Amino acid sequence: MFLDNLSGLFSNDIAIDLGTANTLVYRKGVGIVIDEPSVVAISTDNKKIIAIGEDAKEMLGKNPEEVRIIKPLKDGVIADFRVTELMLRNLILRAQKKRLLIKPRVLVCVPSGITEVEKRAVRDSALHAGSREVYLVSEPIAAAIGADLPIHRPQGNLIMDIGGGTTEIAIISLSHIVVHCSIRVGGDKMDEAIVSYLRKRNNISVGIQTAEKIKMAIGSAFPLEKELKMEVRGRDIITGYPITVEVTSEEVRDSLSETVTSIIDAVKGLFEKTAPELAADIAERGLILTGGGAQLKGLDKKIQETVDLPVHVVPEPLICVLKGCGQILDNLNDYKEVLLKKIED
Numbered sequence: 316m317f318l319d320n321l322s323g324l325f326s327n328d329i330a331i332d333l334g335t336a337n338t339l340v341y342r343k344g345v346g347i348v349i350d351e352p353s354v355v356a357i358s359t360d361n362k363k364i365i366a367i368g369e370d371a372k373e374m375l376g377k378n379p380e381e382v383r384i385i386k387p388l389k390d391g392v393i394a395d396f397r398v399t400e401l402m403l404r405n406l407i408l409r410a411q412k413k414r415l416l417i418k419p420r421v422l423v424c425v426p427s428g429i430t431e432v433e434k435r436a437v438r439d440s441a442l443h444a445g446s447r448e449v450y451l452v453s454e455p456i457a458a459a460i461g462a463d464l465p466i467h468r469p470q471g472n473l474i475m476d477i478g479g480g481t482t483e484i485a486i487i488s489l490s491h492i493v494v495h496c497s498i499r500v501g502g503d504k505m506d507e508a509i510v511s512y513l514r515k516r517n518n519i520s521v522g523i524q525t526a527e528k529i530k531m532a533i534g535s536a537f538p539l540e541k542e543l544k545m546e547v548r549g550r551d552i553i554t555g556y557p558i559t560v561e562v563t564s565e566e567v568r569d570s571l572s573e574t575v576t577s578i579i580d581a582v583k584g585l586f587e588k589t590a591p592e593l594a595a596d597i598a599e600r601g602l603i604l605t606g607g608g609a610q611l612k613g614l615d616k617k618i619q620e621t622v623d624l625p626v627h628v629v630p631e632p633l634i635c636v637l638k639g640c641g642q643i644l645d646n647l648n649d650y651k652e653v654l655l656k657k658i659e660d
């Protein structure tokens with residue numbers, strides 16, 4: 316007990332939300348120490364890292380052949396093991412300002428559909444990077460804890476996390492996932508939809524980064540009280556010259572409708588697999604939305620209207636999962652049962 320407290324005092328323990336779009340790191344007793352896009356720039360010559368995070372994301376679409384920009388967790392799974400390991404190693408080292416005698420324990424939040432091979436890769440990377448022990452937790456569980464849902468109780472909690480590459484929906488009761496569904500649709504698909512819509516309808520070619528900015532500024536899933544518009548710069552696909560066009564929120568909503576429908580269909584699909592008692596709990600408590608995609612304007616209203624459930628967006632959707640991870644790390648004893656089973660070698 317005393318030793319536990321002592322190691323807590325000098326602890327370097329960290330929790331990592333390894334997201335497809337953003338990676339966040341929490342250090343025990345300090346708070347969020349890293350919050351960066353999950354993007355790595357690598358030299359094609361010597362395979363060394365040139366930049367990680369925001370700096371690497373800024374290079375997207377502007378990189379010469381000598382630099383490859385990699386999103387190692389592209390579709391919610393680890394698309395590139397080696398780069399994921401490099402990134403994890405870099406983050407773990409950066410998160411511990413001072414090297415202490417006691418190596419850190421590291422908690423990593425992983426997508427619920429992760430395979431055994433991927434779990435092992437995450438664990439091994441964290442161990443190589445100098446952690447003493449590695450714990451894994453499933454993303455919907457961390458999101459639910461971050462959202463302050465009473466997951467320990469025998470009662471259905473429905474949570475949906477809309478990230479960059481994936482949307483995860485789960486019903487949690489008695490600290491475990493009872494049913495879950497994960498689709499490879501999220502913020503990235505929305506950005507791609509905007510790119511192809513503008514190409515077809517407005518004859519303008521824009522990059523994925525611009526599309527993301529449009530989505531955040533004027534994107535929506537439900538009619539807005541006051542519709543919005545913005546000027547967008549891109550390349551005229553006929554003349555090839557740079558042009559500026561005005562894009563309206565109605566057009567952007569139209570471009571996003573297919574993605575929004577896929578997300579709503581996933582909620583409906585989950586209900587079909589849910590036992591009646593749990594469904595009754597959920598009808599009362601509703602759906603809790605987390606993840607950056609939950610910030611799409613009017614998404615809560617659109618789901619509420621289509622599925623006929625109360626829908627609530629958590630106060631800080633982008634950091635909810637990390638908050639949950641931090642809570643687990645701070646109270647490991649109370650949360651033992653939510654950790655994924657140790658992986659066999």
Ligand SMILES: Nc1ncnc2c1ncn2[C@@H]1O[C@H](COP(=O)(O)OP(=O)(O)O)[C@@H](O)[C@H]1O
Pocket residue numbers: 333334335336337338477478479480481501502503527530531534605606607608609610611612632633
């Ligand atoms: N205001 C916003 N409106 C719509 N989408 C947003 C907004 N803010 C962030 N996003 C999207 O949220 C996604 C990132 O969410 P995040 O939870 O960090 O994903 P992940 O967990 O996969 O890393 C990105 O696709 C981003 O474009």
Ligand SMILES: [Mg+2]
Pocket residue numbers: 332333334335454476478606636
């Ligand atoms: Mg996430």
